[in-house]
Amino acid sequence: MSLLEAxxxxxxxxxxxxxGCTDGLPVVIPTADRVARMVLSTGYEPxxxxxxxxxxxxxxxxxxxxxxxxxxxxxxxxxxxxxxxxRAVCQPxxxxxxxxxxxxxxxxxxxxxxxxxxxxxEIASGFGAMGPGHRANASIGRALxxxxxxxxxxxxxxxxxxxxxxxxxxxxxxxxxxxxxxxPGLHTTFGYEPDESAVIITGAEAPHSTFFTGDRDxxxxxxxxxxxxxxxxxxxGSNNVHLRNGAIxxxxxxxxxxxxxxxxxxxxxxxxxxxxxxxxxxGTMRRISPxxxxxxxxxxxxxxxxxxxxxxxxxxxxxxxxxxxxxAGGSGLxxxxxxxxxxxxxxxxxxxxxxxxxxxxEIPGMNDLTT
Amino acid sequence: MSLLEAxxxxxxxxxxxxxGCTDGLPVVIPTADRVARMVLSTGYEPxxxxxxxxxxxxxxxxxxxxxxxxxxxxxxxxxxxxxxxxRAVCQPxxxxxxxxxxxxxxxxxxxxxxxxxxxxxEIASGFGAMGPGHRANASIGRALxxxxxxxxxxxxxxxxxxxxxxxxxxxxxxxxxxxxxxxPGLHTTFGYEPDESAVIITGAEAPHSTFFTGDRDxxxxxxxxxxxxxxxxxxxGSNNVHLRNGAIxxxxxxxxxxxxxxxxxxxxxxxxxxxxxxxxxxGTMRRISPxxxxxxxxxxxxxxxxxxxxxxxxxxxxxxxxxxxxxAGGSGLxxxxxxxxxxxxxxxxxxxxxxxxxxxxEIPGMNDLTT
Amino acid sequence: MRDSISVARLGIPSVALVTEEFWPQGDFFANxxxxxxVPRVKLPHPVAGTGEDKMAEVASEITPxxxxxxxx
Amino acid sequence: MRDSISVARLGIPSVALVTEEFWPQGDFFANxxxxxxVPRVKLPHPVAGTGEDKMAEVASEITPxxxxxxxx
Numbered sequence: 056m057s058l059l060e061a062x063x064x065x066x067x068x069x070x071x072x073x074x075g076c077t078d079g080l081p082v083v084i085p086t087a088d089r090v091a092r093m094v095l096s097t098g099y100e101p102x103x104x105x106x107x108x109x110x111x112x113x114x115x116x117x118x119x120x121x122x123x124x125x126x127x128x129x130x131x132x133x134x135x136x137x138x139x140x141x142r143a144v145c146q147p148x149x150x151x152x153x154x155x156x157x158x159x160x161x162x163x164x165x166x167x168x169x170x171x172x173x174x175x176x177e178i179a180s181g182f183g184a185m186g187p188g189h190r191a192n193a194s195i196g197r198a199l200x201x202x203x204x205x206x207x208x209x210x211x212x213x214x215x216x217x218x219x220x221x222x223x224x225x226x227x228x229x230x231x232x233x234x235x236x237x238x239p240g241l242h243t244t245f246g247y248e249p250d251e252s253a254v255i256i257t258g259a260e261a262p263h264s265t266f267f268t269g270d271r272d273x274x275x276x277x278x279x280x281x282x283x284x285x286x287x288x289x290x291x292g293s294n295n296v297h298l299r300n301g302a303i304x305x306x307x308x309x310x311x312x313x314x315x316x317x318x319x320x321x322x323x324x325x326x327x328x329x330x331x332x333x334x335x336x337x338g339t340m341r342r343i344s345p346x347x348x349x350x351x352x353x354x355x356x357x358x359x360x361x362x363x364x365x366x367x368x369x370x371x372x373x374x375x376x377x378x379x380x381x382x383a384g385g386s387g388l389x390x391x392x393x394x395x396x397x398x399x400x401x402x403x404x405x406x407x408x409x410x411x412x413x414x415x416x417e418i419p420g421m422n423d424l425t426t
Numbered sequence: 427m428s429l430l431e432a433x434x435x436x437x438x439x440x441x442x443x444x445x446g447c448t449d450g451l452p453v454v455i456p457t458a459d460r461v462a463r464m465v466l467s468t469g470y471e472p473x474x475x476x477x478x479x480x481x482x483x484x485x486x487x488x489x490x491x492x493x494x495x496x497x498x499x500x501x502x503x504x505x506x507x508x509x510x511x512x513r514a515v516c517q518p519x520x521x522x523x524x525x526x527x528x529x530x531x532x533x534x535x536x537x538x539x540x541x542x543x544x545x546x547x548e549i550a551s552g553f554g555a556m557g558p559g560h561r562a563n564a565s566i567g568r569a570l571x572x573x574x575x576x577x578x579x580x581x582x583x584x585x586x587x588x589x590x591x592x593x594x595x596x597x598x599x600x601x602x603x604x605x606x607x608x609x610p611g612l613h614t615t616f617g618y619e620p621d622e623s624a625v626i627i628t629g630a631e632a633p634h635s636t637f638f639t640g641d642r643d644x645x646x647x648x649x650x651x652x653x654x655x656x657x658x659x660x661x662x663g664s665n666n667v668h669l670r671n672g673a674i675x676x677x678x679x680x681x682x683x684x685x686x687x688x689x690x691x692x693x694x695x696x697x698x699x700x701x702x703x704x705x706x707x708x709g710t711m712r713r714i715s716p717x718x719x720x721x722x723x724x725x726x727x728x729x730x731x732x733x734x735x736x737x738x739x740x741x742x743x744x745x746x747x748x749x750x751x752x753x754a755g756g757s758g759l760x761x762x763x764x765x766x767x768x769x770x771x772x773x774x775x776x777x778x779x780x781x782x783x784x785x786x787x788e789i790p791g792m793n794d795l796t797t
Numbered sequence: 798m799r800d801s802i803s804v805a806r807l808g809i810p811s812v813a814l815v816t817e818e819f820w821p822q823g824d825f826f827a828n829x830x831x832x833x834x835v836p837r838v839k840l841p842h843p844v845a846g847t848g849e850d851k852m853a854e855v856a857s858e859i860t861p862x863x864x865x866x867x868x869x
Numbered sequence: 870m871r872d873s874i875s876v877a878r879l880g881i882p883s884v885a886l887v888t889e890e891f892w893p894q895g896d897f898f899a900n901x902x903x904x905x906x907v908p909r910v911k912l913p914h915p916v917a918g919t920g921e922d923k924m925a926e927v928a929s930e931i932t933p934x935x936x937x938x939x940x941x
Contacts, residue, residue, distance in 0.1 A: 079564030081499040083452050111901045128452040158758040160635050183582030186591025193450030211554030213893040218679050219755040219762050220557025221633050222593035261632030262592050264531050265663030270717040271848030283714040292636030292658035308589050343654040346641040384590040387529040391590050482829045584821040642920030
């Protein structure tokens with residue numbers, strides 16, 4: 056790795072901006088010393104390759120990933136989550152190269168589960184967890200993005216062809232609110248033990264706000280909640296409706312999971328209900344997509360022939376397991392729904408990787424990267 | 427203003443994180459010298475008050491705004507847009523205090539129009555303009571947020587009660603693609619001359635991706651495009667549907683505006699068509715909002731009585747002028763729709779302020795804040 | 798909360814009803830408005846959507862403190 | 870573009886059709902894949918949705934260069 060030189064940290068920052076190595080915001084300058092200490096905190100050798108990141112096909116070595124983490128503003132506490140995230144997105148099922156290159160706005164959404172939520176710097180799962188003010192969330196999510204830029208080579212308009220993108224392409228990381236959730240940890244549905252930690256990653260649109268106010272006196276309240284979430288999942292603009300078979304994330308606030316809990320529904324029940332309710336009519340598809348729809352439906356398992364009635368309904372998702380249902384956020388009226396890209400060879404597969412909390416050696420003063 | 431002291435810039439950064447003065451990401455340390463130079467670049471006195479920002483009711487002086495801009499990573503070139511944005515959001519019609527305090531995810535979306543797009547540091551309007559890699563967009567949008575945090579006092583879970591927020595609360599700033607747009611500059615609809623510059627601000631959700639592929643051989647193509655955008659505007663999760671009368675932003679890519687242009691529609695035509703098509707059925711509202719809907723509809727002008735049929739349709743927006751229609755983004759299949767919050771005394775009024783390009787004195791080397 | 802502060806400013810007795818979850822925000826507004834002692838009563842969270850019985854129970858629990866504030 | 874590179878790697882003659890707007894991305898992929906000279910033909914942008922006539926016109930314009938690439 057060749058080293059750049061600069062007269063001051065601020066000259067270095069300007070240089071990194073000019074080289075296109077930032078996301079447009081200030082970074083911590085990845086001096087050799089800071090990167091070396093971040094590498095040390097991973098517990099791995101600097102040249103260990105975690106995966107290959109397209110479209111540049113750069114090798115994501117521990118050293119390069121540590122560099123991205125330093126630039127993003129991470130503390131050594133955060134690095135186990137960053138390492139796991141890189142492992143996850145480098146799995147072939149994630150189609151990272153295609154996702155980086157697509158014209159769709161998709162960005163990797165990181166969901167952190169298990170004890171790492173606390174051990175790795177208090178990753179927020181409550182009020183405003185997808186907004187500013189939470190250093191762990193902000194810098195961990197950004198470390199993945201800076202790796203995608205500098206190791207994977209994503210640059211807007213030349214290699215990253217997102218028409219508009221969305222602000223989650225700066226940083227997009229939350230923790231599950233496991234303690235207050237009626238559901239078991241989301242990671243357990245992917246085969247992890249409750250006391251293990253994992254990051255679950257899906258390519259996602261920005262969150263779509265979903266308003267619902269319940270009424271405990273009305274036993275049909277849960278039906279209304281499931282219906283409005285399903286309607287947002289089936290929103291006629293999303294790729295899920297046009298391409299189907301992607302993944303959709305549903306992040307429910309505690310008041311909404313309370314409605315689910317009172318109705319006695321498990322996570323699997325919610326997934327099944329949402330998959331069954333999220334439909335769109337053949338007539339709407341013919342109206343909004345006269346050319347594309349008739350071409351794609353020929354390849355679709357859910358055979359809808361030219362003779363289908365306008366009232367017939369098509370399911371938006373084929374696989375209920377591709378609906379990620381979890382609790383996060385403060386208590387109130389909103390659930391968040393993230394539609395997705397759905398394209399690429401694996402059509403928006405969800406990936407995950409275990410977070411290793413005992414990998415790093417404890418080094419006194421290690422969290423003090425800032426001197 | 428009292429000055430904090432630190433042994434190094436990195437100690438200062440940690441201190442600012444601990445004090446809750448950042449968004450969780452690294453900032454440029456606002457040293458007295460850097461702030462003074464940024465103040466100088468505004469062309470105003472440091473104690474000029476641009477407005478008052480709630481819920482802390484802090485006075486947005488030029489010096490404090492310059493401090494936010496330095497922290498955000500702005501260059502002096504960017505500051506005229508930041509000053510205009512602060513003026514805009516401090517207008518009473520914006521309901522800044524309520525917007526900062528709400529449980530909804532809303533964030534101010536800045537749309538920059540006129541020559542300032544180029545004069546203030548090449549604010550991007552093309553591929554990936556809402557994502558990373560564009561310094562002017564990223565740092566101008568973030569300067570407004572850091573002012574909202576540090577002058578306005580927004581902190582997640584105590585004063586800012588957004589349940590989840592969205593990543594546009596870090597930074598959310600784009601330019602209009604005026605040169606390639608079939609529409610006149612968006613600012614001209616607010617009374618500015620084409621050669622003037624302005625920032626238009628609306629409290630917005632994150633962008634909702636809207637898929638559409640046209641067919642030049644099909645004269646009904648424009649109908650399909652308008653229909654799918656209207657359906658996304660009327661998505662049953664959004665506050666616009668439940669509270670109505672907010673603002674909705676529609677950012678069309680060049681391929682989609684081409685369809686509009688071929689059909690001979692003006693911006694006003696598009697606004698009128700969308701306002702007329704964006705409807706939801708009484709039956710759907712009764713189903714997804716059994717309690718809230720029956721309460722709110724009593725106060726609604728668009729009188730829908732208990733005797734209304736389920737098939738009757740309600741308009742989502744009352745005022746077509748609150749649909750902001752503009753072109754931005756790369757060429758392709760997606761338009762972006764931003765629903766909104768709709769609450770507050772002024773129900774999501776759109777605000778704007780002129781950008782003064784001749785205010786700052788030219789000072790040699792002024793853009794070199796980085797030494 | 799803000800309404801209550803505005804009303805109190807006009808010299809009209811007022812009490813803000815604030816749920817537990819929003820109590821810190823209430824404090825914040827009271828302080829930033831320069832009326833740190835503006836009367837407020839704490840409700841459990843959430844209240845909305847919890848049903849008639851629960852709301853009646855909450856109402857009967859808090860009414861005495863509201864009356865006390867308004868008559869003091 | 871990536872498909873074309875994969876096919877070319879297998880030794881099967883291939884040409885990528887890339888629109889003007891995506892030409893830089895094509896270059897990027899060709900370079901990052903270590904096949905900077907992988908054959909590609911430039912199309913106007915956009916092609917999709919521009920109608921039968923336009924597509925026929927584009928097709929007749931580019932066919933000779935595709936044939937040339939494949940037979941060389």
